[in-house]
Amino acid sequence: MTTPENAFQDLAGVFSSRDNKVLELEIIPSSLESSYLQDGNSIGITKKALVQAYTVARQLFIKRLMPMSEHDIRVELSEKKTDSAALPGSVITEIMLLFDCEHLTACTWRKRRLLAAVTRCMKDTDQASTIHLLETELTLMASYQCSPLHRHTKSPTMWSHRLWVLGQLLRIQSLSREALLRLERAELDIVLRAGELHPKNYYAFNYMRQLHLLLASTSTDVKDRSRWTVDLAGILVNPVLDWCLANPRDISGWAFEKYILENFPDQDIRADTIGRALRFARDVGWEGESLWSFVDQAVRHFDLETVVDNVLRQDTQIPVSELPAGQSGSPKWPWKSRLARARVYWDSYGQSNDVQ
Structure with missing residues (x-):
């Protein structure tokens, strides 16, 4: 029989070794012999085991993470935790968000951690580690939003956090016009996947609207700003229409297609x-x-x-x-x-x- 500590360690091991990979997370039936299954990047856990892991993670969060000052967070970022008794705070909050995607306190702690990294990055010449940290956060969000997790795919907290992380990444990373277009197209793939998993996914498509506005205001080498806005919309017209025709009942997809056409004159x-x-x-x-x-x-x-x-x-x-x-x-x-x-x-x- 799985204990809360064992359930927590199973998930902690997965998230600790994830690096920048996107996981496929799924709640599996309790009728299976095991409460935890793993096949490559595909992870299955029973609802009971997830609750058990969450209770341990929440206790650690209250005891270790909530009292942390900004200095403590910066120290935590610079340290490399290797033993299970001193897991990084990021792993603890990842387990909490897997159970409760609307846990604002856990999400806010992750923002504090990322802000500490961005602030440090602004003072240092080496930005690679901070960029990697932000990209890892995006793949974590993709793991939640592109997995068959009913609440996560349509979570306003998850989509808002994703937009915030992208905003921080664009602050410290100068991307070319082509790179920004590729970024937008990659984000669309994530949104469309979330839309398939949770039909009429207003929050996912609203995220794309906000992302379009964010990228349109991002400094680029394009002199004609209005033309840049049109280009950002232009690459989305056909992919979104193809998706809508494959999912014709989805009003959120059709509404987003109309938004794109409004920005593509x-x-x-x-x-x-x-x-x-x-x-x-x-x-x-x-x-x-x-x-x-x-x-x-x-x-x-x-x-x-x-x-x-x-x-x-x-x-x-x-x-x-x-x-x-x-x-x-x-x-x-x-x-x-x-x-x-x-x-x-x-x-x-x-x-x-x-x-x-």
């Missing part, structure tokens, strides 16, 4: 994006509200009614009187008028619309 690209969404809905008979809300809002916002006319071309217009009750384009549900028009198209051309 190319009417041809906007028309092509809306057209792809419309053709998908037309060809598979999709009636879901999320996609049609995107189409309606984007068409009206960007004045692209002709895109709908081209995709759902009819010999005759649909009389308002023939639209289904409550779907005549009322201000409350304007997207339903678009769907009603598509239904007439399906009826006219024999398109099945069984897909919901």
Whole structure:
């Protein structure tokens, strides 16, 4: 039978040796013979064992970490802990956040630790260790946010912390335009993975909005700041649209796609994006509200009614009187008028619309 100390040591060993790797963390059923499983970077632990590990970590946090001054944190950063009795405070808080991703006190302690490193970095010429520390923090967040952990993937605390860490990294690291674009694209992959694990993940996509604004304000060698903002949005248009078409029920994804188009003032690209969404809905008979809300809002916002006319071309217009009750384009549900028009198209051309 696993004891709290054993459960804590199992997880402490994983996090202590993680370095900069992204782990896949999962809660496994208690019916399995073992309460802890590891296969490479994939870690499984039962809920009971995680609770046991958390109780030990919390006791250590209250006893060792909470009383620490800024000087103590700087000393802790400079020391290399090798024995299990003197585990780094970072490992203790990592276990706590695995159990409770909204533990603000543990998260704040990690910020204090990183700030101490950044402050030290500003005074030293060697920035490599601090950059590595911040990058390791980002991979820790990715371990939480890209694992099948229901709360972590949609945790406002985790996403806010990730944005803060990236902000600190950009403060001390001068990146080229190409490097910033690669960074944004890599962050999008993390957000899309979190969106798959937790549908309608508002916090993940809102993080991408905030990241776009952060990168747009970052000092680069680009003279035209408005053009830089457009470039940052441009590389996201197609990847996000592909994801939305694979997850057409996800309103958060569609809302983010509209945000990208608002920051990418190319009417041809906007028309092509809306057209792809419309053709998908037309060809598979999709009636879901999320996609049609995107189409309606984007068409009206960007004045692209002709895109709908081209995709759902009819010999005759649909009389308002023939639209289904409550779907005549009322201000409350304007997207339903678009769907009603598509239904007439399906009826006219024999398109099945069984897909919901």
